[in-house]
Amino acid sequence: MTFDVVVIGAGVVGAAIARALSEYRLAIAIVDAADDVGTGTSKASTAILHTGFDATPGTLESRLLRRGYPLLRAYARSVGIPVEDTGALLVAWTEEQLASLPALARKAADNGVTDLQAIAVPELYALEPELGPGALGALRIPGESIICPYTTPLAFATEAVVNGATLRLATEVRAVERGGSVHQLATTRGELAARFVVNAAGLGADVVDAMFGHRRFTVRPRRGELIVYDKLARSLVRHVLLPVPTKTTKGVLVTPTVFGNVLLGPTAEDIDDRDDRATTEAGIRSLLDKGHHILPRLLDEEITATYAGLRAATEHSDYQIHCDAEQRYACVGSIRSTGLSASMGIAEHVVELLALAGLALERRADRVAIEMPYIGQLAARPHEDAERIARVPDYGRIVCHCERVSLGELRDALVAPIPARSLDGLRRRTRCLQGRCQGFYCLGRIATLLAGGTERTVDEILGGEAR
Amino acid sequence: MLDVLVVGAGPAGLAAATALRARERSVIVVDREVEPGGVPRHCDHWGFGWLDLRRVLSGPRYARRHVELARDAGVELRTETTVLGWRAGTALALTSPAGPSTLSARAILLATGCRERPRSARLVAGDRPAGVFTTGSLQQLVHLEHQRPGTRAVVIGAEHVSFSAIQTLRDAGARVVAIVTPHGAHQTYAPFRWWTTRGRLPLLVGHDIVGIYGDRRVSSVTLRSRTGTVSELACDTVVFTGDWIPDHELARLGGLELDRGTRGPAVDSALRTSRPGVFAAGNVLHGAEMADVAALEGRAAAAAIDRFLDDGHWPARRLAISVHPPLSWIVPNQLAIDDAPAPPRERFVFRVATFLRDVHVAVAQGGTVLSETRFARLVPNRWYHLSSAFLARVDPVGGDLAVRTVGE
Numbered sequence: 001m002t003f004d005v006v007v008i009g010a011g012v013v014g015a016a017i018a019r020a021l022s023e024y025r026l027a028i029a030i031v032d033a034a035d036d037v038g039t040g041t042s043k044a045s046t047a048i049l050h051t052g053f054d055a056t057p058g059t060l061e062s063r064l065l066r067r068g069y070p071l072l073r074a075y076a077r078s079v080g081i082p083v084e085d086t087g088a089l090l091v092a093w094t095e096e097q098l099a100s101l102p103a104l105a106r107k108a109a110d111n112g113v114t115d116l117q118a119i120a121v122p123e124l125y126a127l128e129p130e131l132g133p134g135a136l137g138a139l140r141i142p143g144e145s146i147i148c149p150y151t152t153p154l155a156f157a158t159e160a161v162v163n164g165a166t167l168r169l170a171t172e173v174r175a176v177e178r179g180g181s182v183h184q185l186a187t188t189r190g191e192l193a194a195r196f197v198v199n200a201a202g203l204g205a206d207v208v209d210a211m212f213g214h215r216r217f218t219v220r221p222r223r224g225e226l227i228v229y230d231k232l233a234r235s236l237v238r239h240v241l242l243p244v245p246t247k248t249t250k251g252v253l254v255t256p257t258v259f260g261n262v263l264l265g266p267t268a269e270d271i272d273d274r275d276d277r278a279t280t281e282a283g284i285r286s287l288l289d290k291g292h293h294i295l296p297r298l299l300d301e302e303i304t305a306t307y308a309g310l311r312a313a314t315e316h317s318d319y320q321i322h323c324d325a326e327q328r329y330a331c332v333g334s335i336r337s338t339g340l341s342a343s344m345g346i347a348e349h350v351v352e353l354l355a356l357a358g359l360a361l362e363r364r365a366d367r368v369a370i371e372m373p374y375i376g377q378l379a380a381r382p383h384e385d386a387e388r389i390a391r392v393p394d395y396g397r398i399v400c401h402c403e404r405v406s407l408g409e410l411r412d413a414l415v416a417p418i419p420a421r422s423l424d425g426l427r428r429r430t431r432c433l434q435g436r437c438q439g440f441y442c443l444g445r446i447a448t449l450l451a452g453g454t455e456r457t458v459d460e461i462l463g464g465e466a467r
Numbered sequence: 468m469l470d471v472l473v474v475g476a477g478p479a480g481l482a483a484a485t486a487l488r489a490r491e492r493s494v495i496v497v498d499r500e501v502e503p504g505g506v507p508r509h510c511d512h513w514g515f516g517w518l519d520l521r522r523v524l525s526g527p528r529y530a531r532r533h534v535e536l537a538r539d540a541g542v543e544l545r546t547e548t549t550v551l552g553w554r555a556g557t558a559l560a561l562t563s564p565a566g567p568s569t570l571s572a573r574a575i576l577l578a579t580g581c582r583e584r585p586r587s588a589r590l591v592a593g594d595r596p597a598g599v600f601t602t603g604s605l606q607q608l609v610h611l612e613h614q615r616p617g618t619r620a621v622v623i624g625a626e627h628v629s630f631s632a633i634q635t636l637r638d639a640g641a642r643v644v645a646i647v648t649p650h651g652a653h654q655t656y657a658p659f660r661w662w663t664t665r666g667r668l669p670l671l672v673g674h675d676i677v678g679i680y681g682d683r684r685v686s687s688v689t690l691r692s693r694t695g696t697v698s699e700l701a702c703d704t705v706v707f708t709g710d711w712i713p714d715h716e717l718a719r720l721g722g723l724e725l726d727r728g729t730r731g732p733a734v735d736s737a738l739r740t741s742r743p744g745v746f747a748a749g750n751v752l753h754g755a756e757m758a759d760v761a762a763l764e765g766r767a768a769a770a771a772i773d774r775f776l777d778d779g780h781w782p783a784r785r786l787a788i789s790v791h792p793p794l795s796w797i798v799p800n801q802l803a804i805d806d807a808p809a810p811p812r813e814r815f816v817f818r819v820a821t822f823l824r825d826v827h828v829a830v831a832q833g834g835t836v837l838s839e840t841r842f843a844r845l846v847p848n849r850w851y852h853l854s855s856a857f858l859a860r861v862d863p864v865g866g867d868l869a870v871r872t873v874g875e
Contacts, residue, residue, distance in 0.1 A: 228587075277595075278592065281677060281678075302584075302588050304588070383562045386566045389566040389567070396567075398549045402716075436716075437603075439604040440583060440601045441607070444604065462598060462616070
């Protein structure tokens, strides 16, 4: 069959585009080289829903962030993506940083974010009693929120799939044979025919762009290492604590997560290897030093994970979104750390560009709505829900104790429209194995459960041979 | 009203519940696992039970024996029941396949045990491939789920539990290519070491693990020696052993004071925590002691709880017992000045952070030395005892107690 649109890349951006396209009568396919949705840049973000207050005014990034932020907030509410309205504090630690706060407030106003407040020292320590000594003042950005970085791309892709989109995972696009009306995509799992192609390949976006004959940018991954602290640390911090940004990065921040953990990071290091997600001794050490400065008591808490993410940085400081009507091809590249927040704005923009390029859009009336399993800490989880347990007792059978994941939720994840196929997939969907014990109590049982649900052996699952 | 609610059906919780039933107290034990018995359920080797049951059993049989004793005594065991948090005083919020509920009792015993610090908490850099275990996850995989973990294993740690992990790896057909410890020697008893390794001991002393690498499965680890030399070792499995931390979530959620050394709830010699009516026993008080010792602590807690149920007395003021390096911690770590019975087995338990020879351990209150005990050798990750005889010399109006090493 020939697809109307093939979206390459099932990260948060590609999935958002597929979801937006699934509102129309179109045959859509999403392909990704990885074995799950949202495994590249998307899974290792700082999980902040940005207002875009510090974007460069006038850029596409600024515009799409401003558009994407309210869209994603509303969408999250409607499908059950965990969001918490924490607000952020941009904390100045030096006189120079303090002096730059008024300019940042003006920049925010240029980006349409007008509710920033200057916070004096006594009020700052009243808002964040555990903040390290030496802060000189802050800007409060009430709209900055935290969001679940795993449920978001999964929700987008799930909505697309239940509304008819085809999801091809573990399918890498190797070459494109461009055609006058139909492109042929050669993949590791056979050919795909597409009238329109959307390149949302993230770290591989330049490679796909070259398949269409373009040399518009080169991805230079920026590695960010992060440390996750145990839930018992959550009471130490209330806001997203942002550093005053410098030219290369937003710097190291401390933020609560929607799961009730505390995140410290990221580092920012430009690297060459697009697969190198290894953490480093030096990176972790530098984060601990900075964390000690920002929130001293954080360092007494247990660390539940350290990991590194790769942001798809390029030589461009703005998003690179182009649509070529002749080629029936849209390129969505250079989406860096703001991609999660801007995803729905980007998707809306790309759909408009595709329409201008000749994609016929006819709205569907028969949409299927979705509801995602709630894995945040703000609302009640299934194990607290008497009615639900009365109907299905497995929601009262907790298997992962640290994250309180019930057998019912694990089973659901194995039969979801986009089911978990690996331990990592199960981790992202349910939070299992993500807690302080890292499987001391439950790894054996969960691996066995996953083996049963995927008709594979535990050996294969622990060998990481996910297909 | 229920007399006692015990959280945790391991050796400490079950032994306490059995002893409380013998004193005709009503007891419910809740445990979050499917099967009661605690960690010994998956420690499939000998050496359990001599101290408390006067017989030597395997871990699984020892666990079953404690469950039988509790059931025979009329203890109500509720498994697959998770404590979510606290209600006022001595009531807990629970959930289970029967739904969320609240359970009140006149006294609560926390016997939630301990766990090993996983890779993440030890800040080992590198990739995140599969094949990284703790002894706990390894033993559950092998002994409860009957799976094979891998073929070439590196074991991090050389204390008792490390050799238990080695035994499990051997049972599962994996080869141990290295046992890595930052210390200058292993820290277990020679016969246990010999039994588990059959004399072949690829021990790397003075080394730390600094990185784990591999795409989907572990392919190598990097190690650093005390002189700073970094080397690489091929393997497909890494087991982090020891480095215990009490499972103190419930204690912290209840606002219980923690001890800085053990990271478990601080307790006095009657195993009373800082929250009235709440006691603690077993490995939630300290890193992993032998199961037998945990069970004996459970029995001691039962006696203290029984007394509390009779007289309702809760101490108003306590002295702290602190340790100085190279001592790591001591338990009990508080003393009630108006009511300080002897601790379990009339002993204070402590550990050291480094190997020490010919050393005296002194307990002092202000300038007064209350006791001094000579040890020919102290080994990290092993338990040592101080007699509680010095309690008779504590000045009730004096200050806190300090324990330190003298001379070496």
